[in-house]
Amino acid sequence: MEKARIRRGLVVKIQVQAWDQVVDYDPASGKSLYACLVEAGLPVPGDCGGKGTCGKCRFKLLEGELAAEAYQGLAGKYPLACRARPQSDLRLAFLNMERDHRILVTGDRLALTGPKRWRQASFKLDRDLLQAGADLETRLVQELDVSSFPAQVWQGLEIERNQTYRAIICDDRVLALDLQAEDARIYGLAVDIGTTTLAASLINLETGEEVSQASALNPQIQQGADVLNRISYVMTEGGRGLKQLQQAIRRAIQSLIDELCQEADCPESAVYGLSLAGNTVMTHLALGIDPRPLGQSPYLPVFRSGQQLSAKAFGLRKIPSSAQVMTLPAVSAYIGSDVVAGAYAAGFSELGKRRLLIDIGTNGEMLVQDGDRYVSCSCVAGPALEGMMISSGMKAAAGAVEECLWQDGQFDLQVIGGGKPQGLCGSGVLALIREGLRAGLISYRGRIIDPESLAPDDARRPYLKVDDQGKRSLQVASQVSLTQHDIRQVQLAKGAIRSGVEVLLEASQLEAEQIDQVLVAGQFGRHLAEASLIKTGLLPEGFAGHLSYIGNSSHSGAYLYLMDQDAAQGLEALARRIDYIELSRLDDYDRVFARASLFPKLKRK
Known part of the structure; x- marks a missing residue:
């Protein structure tokens, strides 16, 4: 998207779907959209304090223009509020509300x-x-x-x-x-x-x-x-x-x-x-x-x-x-x-x-x-055990996987509200790791196993995914997966708590x-x-x-x-x-x- 010219003294209006409040934004301030909304006292989703590392402040742009950097890094096809600098009046909807x-x-x-x-x-x-x-x-x-x-x-x-x-x-x-x-x-x-x-x-x-x-x-x-x-x-x-x-x-x-x-x-x-x-x-x-x-x-x-x-x-x-x-x-x-x-x-x-x-x-x-x-x-311990800083993490709300069980060659998921799985809350993250260990999908060192090490007809193989960069993940539903990075975050939290107990x-x-x-x-x-x-x-x-x-x-x-x-x-x-x-x-x-x-x-x- 071409960057628009900023006029001194211009103030644009920011409207977030599901919120009644309209927030003024001064493009000349250089502030991010995230910072502007937080300063207005609005509950912007995000775990990292606007540092661009969690990806939770992604939003769908319904109307308006943004500078190109909003689409860089973790954002993918959706811009990040912590990197977005509005160039005109905006109407948007956050994806992680x-x-x-x-x-x-x-x-x-x-x-x-x-x-x-x-x-x-x-x-x-x-x-x-x-x-x-x-x-x-x-x-x-x-x-x-x-x-x-x-x-x-x-x-x-x-x-x-x-x-x-x-x-x-x-x-x-x-x-x-x-x-x-x-x-x-x-x-x-x-x-x-x-x-x-x-x-x-x-x-x-x-x-x-x-x-x-x-x-x-x-x-x-x-x-x-x-x-x-x-x-x-x-x-x-x-x-x-x-x-x-x-x-x-x-x-x-x-x-x-x-x-x-x-x-x-x-x-x-x-x-x-x-x-x-x-x-x-x-x-x-x-x-x-x-x-x-x-x-x-x-x-x-x-x-x-x-x-x-x-x-x-x-x-x-x-x-x-x-x-x-x-x-x-x-x-x-x-x-x-x-x-x-x-x-x-x-x-x-x-x-x-x-x-x-x-x-x-x-x-x-x-x-x-x-x-x-x-x-x-x-x-x-960090927020990983509460489902935060996890790729599919979410709060304990409707759609969150809160428990799971590996039995008969498949994962049975328990979802809050009983609907379609949308993410993992903290208890679900820990339960999935527990069952991944039981199923032999995760090693004691926290490594997701290589799918090529399994026989083609092994029931565990469909759950193992490898992306274009060779990064492994454990996918248990269309919108729910556990990446190698997620497991490392949990290990850091586990190491902190267990070491404290031992001391x-x-x-x-x-x-x-x-x-x-x-x-x-x-x-x-x-x-x-x-x-x-x-x-x-x-x-x-x-x-x-x-x-x-x-x-x-x-x-x-x-x-x-x-x-x-x-x-x-x-x-x-x-x-x-x-x-x-x-x-x-x-x-x-x-x-x-x-x-x-x-x-x-x-x-x-």
Whole structure:
């Protein structure tokens, strides 16, 4: 396509099919179409942050003109948004727009055993309170049994004799004052900020009842699929990039508040507390704190303890300005509050047991408890195990292969929604590798076998494809295949996670068989079959029969932190007791990783 001449001052209109919003684009800016749409806050598909390596931002051009470079590289016949620079008004449709993602919101609900953090109390400015000889603050501190009654809670209120007021109290501090009746309900949110997804629930702060749930994809994924890419984005873009990432999370949380309150028929003015659990990079970005120290040796977080600030300071405008936003405590740069929250919710504060908690996802975090000792580590597994950066990868949505089985000389595919296979979600990727190993189509080194090594009538041969460049793939449906590069991506993720497990076992002087309980946590881990985890060697054979799935335990911990005084203190204490091992500093880690990247030698069936 011939490149059009760009007129200074020209602004073109970008319209994406399935979105109502029209975005202005200035061709003279030199920005890519991807960057323009991301800056407008739109959910552009893609895993690599606009670097041109994943191919997920391909689109069909319905109207308009593009510069020629949009069609280069991975794009093929479809242009890439990260390389496209519009020359005129455009109308387009993305090829990888996915809907109905299956996101796990909550984990196991736990009982509240300690004093509740929240209460409301009413008082009347009658003659007893208005006695001479003392200020109103002193009398109300005694009347309401609180430690402080700050003057600013009176701002905007008329102070009238015999008027009844309602105080909102967190722990022993008065946060807000209004004229509502005491029986008006107050609410809070427990939020898990995952690298890929966000999950939240609306909680009645006095009863602990969960009244609604909501989830969303983390919009920061447009700047990178994992935490290292997001740190890199801030390194490249500086303060502008940090502000962009912070605003993305803030908008996402506000959208969750909107959705939760609408579902529960609850006014947003009744939301007084939020607890946020997430990895250390996510919590730094949520608070607008520069994450670059987390990505550079010695990998120091700016803070580890739980933080508390007002909704106004956080940047939420629809809920009361004095509402409290709380982040949970972390252990290190790469063992965040999500792990501490999950461990506490799973009972790790109880001594005398041998168990392992593992959150398998873009960032793999794991923690071993041996009696009263806790040791942890983390690894960047990358997004391959979640179906991202995989040639046929997709989210867990309708059309995704989530399980498969090799039997009677063919692959039987289990598809979400029961329709035609359109791609592989994370569990499907791992299941296909597991069955490929069983069928002898993939070697223990991860190599797809040469189809010429098989007899012409071998039932496995039709599944093996070789392209013009000699690259092999395993094709199980017309639109679904697993390439050699895909398998290497999974091996990198497997090597990272399995090596972390091996290091923790060695540091604890334990064998895999000595672990009484293996708790698989998180949004993604819940969907991974034990057979896939063990038979691909992602977890040791000695863990077989000891796995339990505890769902989004990070969210469960955030719920406890929001509601229970003892839990809030217990989480802080647990975080201080956990030791951390930095894998990259181990002398023989390369050897451990290389061994962990290999698949087990499975008996062919």
